Structures are given as structure tokens and as C-alpha cells.
Amino acid sequence: MPDSLVGVNTLVPNRLVKKAIIDHEIAELDGYEKIRSEVKYGQNFRIDLLLSSPEQPVCYVEIKNCTLVENRLAMFPDAVTNRGLKHLVELEHQVAAGQRAVMFFLIQRQDASSFRPADHIDPEYGRQLRHARQQGVEILVYDVRIDLKQITINAPVPVDF
Numbered sequence: 001m002p003d004s005l006v007g008v009n010t011l012v013p014n015r016l017v018k019k020a021i022i023d024h025e026i027a028e029l030d031g032y033e034k035i036r037s038e039v040k041y042g043q044n045f046r047i048d049l050l051l052s053s054p055e056q057p058v059c060y061v062e063i064k065n066c067t068l069v070e071n072r073l074a075m076f077p078d079a080v081t082n083r084g085l086k087h088l089v090e091l092e093h094q095v096a097a098g099q100r101a102v103m104f105f106l107i108q109r110q111d112a113s114s115f116r117p118a119d120h121i122d123p124e125y126g127r128q129l130r131h132a133r134q135q136g137v138e139i140l141v142y143d144v145r146i147d148l149k150q151i152t153i154n155a156p157v158p159v160d161f
Contacts, residue, residue: 003110003111004069004109004110004111004146005109005110005146005147005148006067006108006109006146007067007108007109007144007146007151008067008108010065012065012108012151013063013064013065013106013108014037014048014049014063016106016144016151016152016153017048017049017061017063017104017106017142017153018035018037018049019153020142020152020153021035021049021051022035025153026140026142026153028102028138028140029051029059029061029102029140031053031055031056032051032052032053032056032059033052033053033054034051034052034053035049035050035051036049036050036052037049037050041060041090041094042090042093042094043090045086045087045090047060047061047062048061048062048063048104049061049063056100057098057099057100058099058100059099059100059101059102060091060094060099060100060101060102061101061102061104062087062091062101062102062103062104063104063105063106064076064077064084064103064104064105064106065106065108066105066106066107066108066115066141067107067108067109068118069107069109069111069112072111072112072113072114073112073113073114073115073116073160074105074107074109074112074114074115074116074141074143074157075115075116075117075118075121076105076115076117076118076125077117077118077121077122077125078118078121079121079122080121080122080124080125081122081125084122084125085124085125085128087103088103088125088128088129088131088132088137089128089132091103091132091137092131092132092135092136092137095135095136095137096135100138101136101137101138102137102138102139102140103129103132103137103138103139103140104140104141104142105139105140105141105142106141106142106143106144106153107141107142107143107144107157108144108146108151109143109144109146110143110144110145110146110154112143112157113157113158114157114158114159114160115141115157115158115159115160116159116160116161117129117130117161126161129161130161139159140156141156141157141158141159142154142155142156142157143155143157
């Protein structure tokens with residue numbers, strides 16, 4: 001893209017976020033002793049990461065790849081996502097059960113200064129994301145540093161909704 005390289009490999013976000021948690025690069029998810037990937041939970045779902053530690057509640061982390069940026073605004077989703085809606089509902093169930101739940105958006109580019117749901121693409125997802133946030137699902141958004149040799153977690157991006 002004119003202002004940034006864009007990471008299009010959809011396998012990268014889960015690996016990158018997991019590595020960043022292990023390396024203590026995501027302050028909001030620091031302090032967990034155990035990190036498991038692709039753990040079954042809820043009604044026939046797999047959570048991207050399940051964090052656990054004796055000192056704090058279990059943390060369910062669902063990771064979404066975000067590549068849509070317009071006028072420095074990152075948005076998700078870039079297509080209607082019924083599956084994404086179901087993930088939000090399942091995360092709400094975990095919060096209701098006393099656990100911690102995080103929806104983590106990884107912006108695989110460097111030209112975003114804020115994030116919000118792409119209501120013009122999937123208004124129902126936007127409504128459900130706002131509802132999940134009100135119910136206690138945490139929303140984390142980070143961007144990356146990317147060049148032709150590597151991609152790494154960079155910094156939090158403000159949520160604007």
C-alpha cells in the first residue's frame with residue numbers, strides 16, 4: 001500500500017501475539033504463567049489463546065487480523081462475519097462466568113492511528129462488539145513494525161468507539 005507494507009498471512013497474528021505475550025511486550029496480558037493455543041471452549045469453538053495463572057482469572061484471548069485502513073482509521077471486519085459474531089457472544093459468556101475475555105485486533109500494517117468497527121461493512125458485528133465491551137469483554141488493538149525481513153508487535157492503537 002502507499003503508506004505501509006501490509007501483512008496478509010492470516011497465520012501471523014496468532015503466532016505474533018503469543019510470542020509478544022511470552023516476551024512481556026503486551027502489558028495488558030502480562031503475568032500469566034501458562035499459554036495454550038487453540039483450546040476448545042463454549043459451543044464448538046476454539047479460543048486462539050488461553051492464559052492461566054494461579055493468581056488471576058483464566059483469560060480467553062480471541063485474535064483477529066486487521067488489514068483494512070482508510071484515512072489512518074483501522075477497521076474490522078473487511079467482510080460480513082457471522083463466525084466473528086459468535087466469537088463475541090462466547091467471550092461474553094466467559095465474562096459472565098467470572099473469567100477474563102479479550103478481543104485482540106492485530107493491525108498488520110503501520111499506517112493506522114485509531115481503530116473502530118467497520119459498521120459500513122458489517123453493522124451487526126459493530127453492534128455486537130460494542131455490546132461485548134459493555135459486558136466486560138476487553139478490546140485490545142496493537143499494530144506492527146513491518147519491513148521486508150520481519151514483522152513484530154509495535155504499540156497499542158487507540159480504540160475510537
